[in-house]
Amino acid sequence: xxxxxxxxxxxxxxxxxxxxxxxxxxxxxxxxxxxxxxxxxxxxxxxxxxxxxxxxxxxxxxxxxxxxxxxxxxxxxxxxxxxxxxxxxxxxxxxxxxxxxxxxxxxxxxxxxxxxxxxxxxxxxxxxxxxxxxxxxxxxxxxxxxxxxxxxxxxxxxxxxxxxxxxxxxxxxxxxxxxxxxxxxxxxxxxxxxxxxxxxxxxxxxxxxx
Amino acid sequence: xxxxxxxxxxxxxxxxxxxxxxxxxxxxxxxxxxxxxxxxxxxxxxxxxxxxxxxxxxxxxxxxxxxxxxxxxxxxxxxxxxxxxxxxxxxxxxxxxxxxxxxxxxxxxxxxxxxxxxxxxxxxxxxxxxxxxxxxxxxxxxxxxxxxxxxxxxxxxxxxxxxxxxxxxxxxxxxxxxxxxxxxxxxxxxxxxxxxxxxxxxxxxxxxxx
Numbered sequence: 001x002x003x004x005x006x007x008x009x010x011x012x013x014x015x016x017x018x019x020x021x022x023x024x025x026x027x028x029x030x031x032x033x034x035x036x037x038x039x040x041x042x043x044x045x046x047x048x049x050x051x052x053x054x055x056x057x058x059x060x061x062x063x064x065x066x067x068x069x070x071x072x073x074x075x076x077x078x079x080x081x082x083x084x085x086x087x088x089x090x091x092x093x094x095x096x097x098x099x100x101x102x103x104x105x106x107x108x109x110x111x112x113x114x115x116x117x118x119x120x121x122x123x124x125x126x127x128x129x130x131x132x133x134x135x136x137x138x139x140x141x142x143x144x145x146x147x148x149x150x151x152x153x154x155x156x157x158x159x160x161x162x163x164x165x166x167x168x169x170x171x172x173x174x175x176x177x178x179x180x181x182x183x184x185x186x187x188x189x190x191x192x193x194x195x196x197x198x199x200x201x202x203x204x205x206x207x208x209x210x
Numbered sequence: 211x212x213x214x215x216x217x218x219x220x221x222x223x224x225x226x227x228x229x230x231x232x233x234x235x236x237x238x239x240x241x242x243x244x245x246x247x248x249x250x251x252x253x254x255x256x257x258x259x260x261x262x263x264x265x266x267x268x269x270x271x272x273x274x275x276x277x278x279x280x281x282x283x284x285x286x287x288x289x290x291x292x293x294x295x296x297x298x299x300x301x302x303x304x305x306x307x308x309x310x311x312x313x314x315x316x317x318x319x320x321x322x323x324x325x326x327x328x329x330x331x332x333x334x335x336x337x338x339x340x341x342x343x344x345x346x347x348x349x350x351x352x353x354x355x356x357x358x359x360x361x362x363x364x365x366x367x368x369x370x371x372x373x374x375x376x377x378x379x380x381x382x383x384x385x386x387x388x389x390x391x392x393x394x395x396x397x398x399x400x401x402x403x404x405x406x407x408x409x410x411x412x413x414x415x416x417x418x419x420x
Contacts, residue, residue, distance in 0.1 A: 003368065004331075005266070015378075015380035016267075017265075023344055025296060027235070028234070051237075053356065055226055056219065156230070156233070157214070159213040159218075170226060188405050189385065189401035190402050195302060195303070197398070201311075202312050205307065
């Protein structure tokens with residue numbers, strides 16, 4: 001089947017939204033924790049986490065400023081801090097519920113049953129129920145001109161994770177320690193490891209690693 | 211365990227690379243097909259596919275211009291066209307092998323055993339072995355100043371997929387029709403569907419959809 005640009009533009013709005021969001025494949029579902037200047041917490045589900053660089057460590061998030069994630073964006077710009085918390089598969093329904101349009105004075109931590117957790121370094125709350133948690137500092141942002149979305153880039157200040165989740169090689173056992181994959185806006189997946197492959201070289205087949 | 215920014219900066223280079231790349235969780239492994247002005251094909255593995263917008267349909271790819279993906283970037287800038295092809299789990303080793311540093315005159319299609327496929331609309335090659343294929347046109351790019359990576363944005367011109375892979379709701383059955391998840395640079399996963407959830411509202415629990 002061949003679907004052209006004009007076909008996509010003629011789709012009913014929700015059909016187009018599901019279809020195009022699906023095209024970009026799997027991402028991780030993450031909860032972004034922030035607080036405003038008064039310490040009022042906010043928690044929002046994102047599927048747009050992006051690796052920007054390892055040295056130094058930077059992560060990106062894409063924002064559509066007109067959505068409920070507006071509280072998250074405002075808090076990050078005012079405090080300069082936020083947390084990214086991977087969602088364990090067992091908490092998918094609670095995490096999805098944070099995308100409901102709660103009023104600003106209601107914290108999604110309370111409304112959706114998550115527990116705020118703090119470290120000495122950040123005023124932004126982590127999600128205690130999450131296994132792999134990242135604390136970040138705002139660095140810069142880019143306004144994507146074609147549709148007014150914003151790519152916001154943060155520096156990794158600290159990572160909280162169970163000792164057993166990190167191998168000596170630096171790899172994180174994401175599947176075992178709780179990250180859920182998402183396709184589109186609403187379909188959640190658990191990931192089953194197929195293979196880890198060695199550095200590819202032109203003259204040999206990739207080696208399977210332990 | 212708490213790992214600080216300074217701990218990350220002191221990690222051995224490959225350990226840091228594995229660790230920070232792992233933090234961003236699951237993405238989809240995709241093959242990007244391009245051709246130069248003379249029609250010489252190129253195929254490169256990416257894990258940085260990003261949803262930018264649905265209306266109109268835009269997708270983003272992050273480039274580190276100094277890597278092997280340089281041929282891909284050059285071809286896109288010269289021809290304005292490229293394809294994104296989801297990798298079925300059975301083809302992960304072949305797909306990974308495209309990341310080896312082949313000389314410019316060798317096509318990864320030939321070297322790694324993929325078949326170029328063309329439509330009347332694009333000069334860039336699709337991957338015949340892939341089930342879900344997207345043809346794109348270059349729109350704009352942003353240089354990420356913190357580390358000189360490039361976010362390149364393309365408009366979706368056409369999508370090729372099996373009729374049975376798309377539901378009436380617009381959802382794509384990604385797990386059934388062949389997309390592989392990847393964490394970090396080298397660990398591949400198949401995705402097992404947990405649940406599809408309805409639009410979240412403050413006063414009710416999210417509904418599970420068929």
